[in-house]
Amino acid sequence: MSHLGHAFENYNPLVREGLTLLSRRNMLKAGLAGMAGLSVPELLRHRAIAAESGKPISHKSVILLWMAGGPSHIDTWDPKPHRPFNNRGPFSPIQTAQPGTFICEHLPKQAAMLDKFSIIRSVDCRKSSHQPNQVMQTGNREAAPRSNPKGDKYPAIASIIAKHCGANDPAMPPSVAFFKHTSHVAWGGWLGRQYDPFVGNKAAVLPELDLLGKSLNRNSGADVFRLPSELSFDRLGDRRALMQDFDQIRTGLDQGGSMDALDHYGQQAFDMVLGRKAQQAFDLNREPESVRARYGDHLWCQQTLLARRLVEAGVSFVTLDLSYHTASGTWDNHGIPGGVYGGISKGLKPLLPTFDHLLTTLVSDLDERGLLDECLVIAMGEFGRTPNMGTQGSTDGRNHWPVVMSMSMAGGGFRHGQVIGASENDGARIKDRPVTPADLAATIYHHMGVPLDLTYDDERGRPRYTVEENGQPLAELV
Numbered sequence: 001m002s003h004l005g006h007a008f009e010n011y012n013p014l015v016r017e018g019l020t021l022l023s024r025r026n027m028l029k030a031g032l033a034g035m036a037g038l039s040v041p042e043l044l045r046h047r048a049i050a051a052e053s054g055k056p057i058s059h060k061s062v063i064l065l066w067m068a069g070g071p072s073h074i075d076t077w078d079p080k081p082h083r084p085f086n087n088r089g090p091f092s093p094i095q096t097a098q099p100g101t102f103i104c105e106h107l108p109k110q111a112a113m114l115d116k117f118s119i120i121r122s123v124d125c126r127k128s129s130h131q132p133n134q135v136m137q138t139g140n141r142e143a144a145p146r147s148n149p150k151g152d153k154y155p156a157i158a159s160i161i162a163k164h165c166g167a168n169d170p171a172m173p174p175s176v177a178f179f180k181h182t183s184h185v186a187w188g189g190w191l192g193r194q195y196d197p198f199v200g201n202k203a204a205v206l207p208e209l210d211l212l213g214k215s216l217n218r219n220s221g222a223d224v225f226r227l228p229s230e231l232s233f234d235r236l237g238d239r240r241a242l243m244q245d246f247d248q249i250r251t252g253l254d255q256g257g258s259m260d261a262l263d264h265y266g267q268q269a270f271d272m273v274l275g276r277k278a279q280q281a282f283d284l285n286r287e288p289e290s291v292r293a294r295y296g297d298h299l300w301c302q303q304t305l306l307a308r309r310l311v312e313a314g315v316s317f318v319t320l321d322l323s324y325h326t327a328s329g330t331w332d333n334h335g336i337p338g339g340v341y342g343g344i345s346k347g348l349k350p351l352l353p354t355f356d357h358l359l360t361t362l363v364s365d366l367d368e369r370g371l372l373d374e375c376l377v378i379a380m381g382e383f384g385r386t387p388n389m390g391t392q393g394s395t396d397g398r399n400h401w402p403v404v405m406s407m408s409m410a411g412g413g414f415r416h417g418q419v420i421g422a423s424e425n426d427g428a429r430i431k432d433r434p435v436t437p438a439d440l441a442a443t444i445y446h447h448m449g450v451p452l453d454l455t456y457d458d459e460r461g462r463p464r465y466t467v468e469e470n471g472q473p474l475a476e477l478v
Contacts, residue, residue: 069329072385073406106352122421137186139441156186169314173198179321211325281313335397343397376412438471446473
């Protein structure tokens with residue numbers, strides 16, 4: 001849980017700034033830190049500088065549906081119906097809205113509206129592993145903590161966007177992640193913990209499930225927005241006024257005006273807490289019942305509705321960890337006898353109808369609201385699965401296969417209704433058009449307006465390129 005910091009860390013709440021007057025400020029800062037912080041003054045200042053320089057502030061966003069564990073490409077988006085059973089698996093293919101393109105029979109809703117999607121069947125995810133899941137979420141093959149001691153230092157794509165773009169509304173955090181375990185998502189790394197995603201798990205009331213996806217008959221409590229019993233929003237507002245009084249003393253000693261600027265952005269950070277926009281965005285009760293019913297009451301479906309609400313409110317990047325258990329992820333379909341890693345029939349099959357529903361409902365909803373061109377929706381995991389079933393003593397399980405995987409995209413103003421790349425006849429290797437993690441990152445950055453030659457500094461102050469391995473946006477899409 002080392003990443004569960006907060007965005008007000010730069011206020012240094014435990015550092016004394018005086019002997020008498022300013023010690024109360026320390027108390028205030030510590031209290032705000034405990035509320036998890038919805039943004040930081042640095043992000044607000046960055047956006048203001050961008051606006052003053054004439055650079056347009058983007059209203060674009062990304063929703064990443066993270067299929068933690070690595071879904072089988074052969075049993076989802078790249079069926080091999082003419083192969084022997086041990087290779088093709090138990091599912092049948094179905095025709096899609098794109099003539100000549102077939103996907104798994106358990107994804108009928110996506111098949112019917114495939115003109116809104118692009119399927120990529122040639123993703124080269126070598127070096128990608130899981131727990132932690134870093135390579136595909138950073139776009140960098142070296143972001144592999146199991147093999148690289150510095151693997152967790154490479155910043156998430158979401159964190160790069162948080163730093164370069166900020167949020168689309170200063171009342172919202174730039175990046176939000178819902179996750180079952182901290183090892184399922186990537187973090188700020190060398191950028192600093194202030195660019196970690198805001199932890200959405202405790203900001204919304206959501207049903208709680210056990211490791212197998214069974215209801216625990218209770219909900220989470222949206223604790224992040226709850227103040228201590230002795231502290232009301234009015235009292236917090238009074239403390240903000242007190243801090244402003246103290247800052248005026250410091251501002252009077254500042255001839256260059258830098259303190260005035262700091263106070264301005266600091267006040268906006270306060271307003272994120274005192275203002276209720278973020279709290280309202282996380283509140284599903286504010287959504288019409290008809291819309292809530294449309295998405296459904298499954299945890300993943302409600303989180304997907306939250307993702308739409310968040311990007312609509314101004315969040316730039318939302319990550320949904322579609323997993324029940326805290327280990328490697330629910331999509332890790334080894335089929336190990338007696339374990340939680342169900343195979344293709346017992347493990348993967350029950351997941352697909354829910355996934356099919358939430359994915360297509362999200363894309364349809366964004367489209368109807370006029371948001372789809374602005375919001376890029378991505379569904380993927382860490383890697384594909386082995387071409388043949390029966391690994392690790394199972395009858396229909398598939399092991400990890402980082403040689404090739406499939407993924408799906410929609411929205412973002414891209415050209416969709418196509419299949420990009422292909423695997424070999426048995427799904428074992430890439431046949432044509434390899435797509436690397438860096439290509440994926442470059443495509444996302446292209447959508448968000450992040451320069452592809454952007455750099456950041458590592459712990460030694462050396463610049464590192466955000467996009468390495470000569471990654472390029474997918475020409476078929478852009």
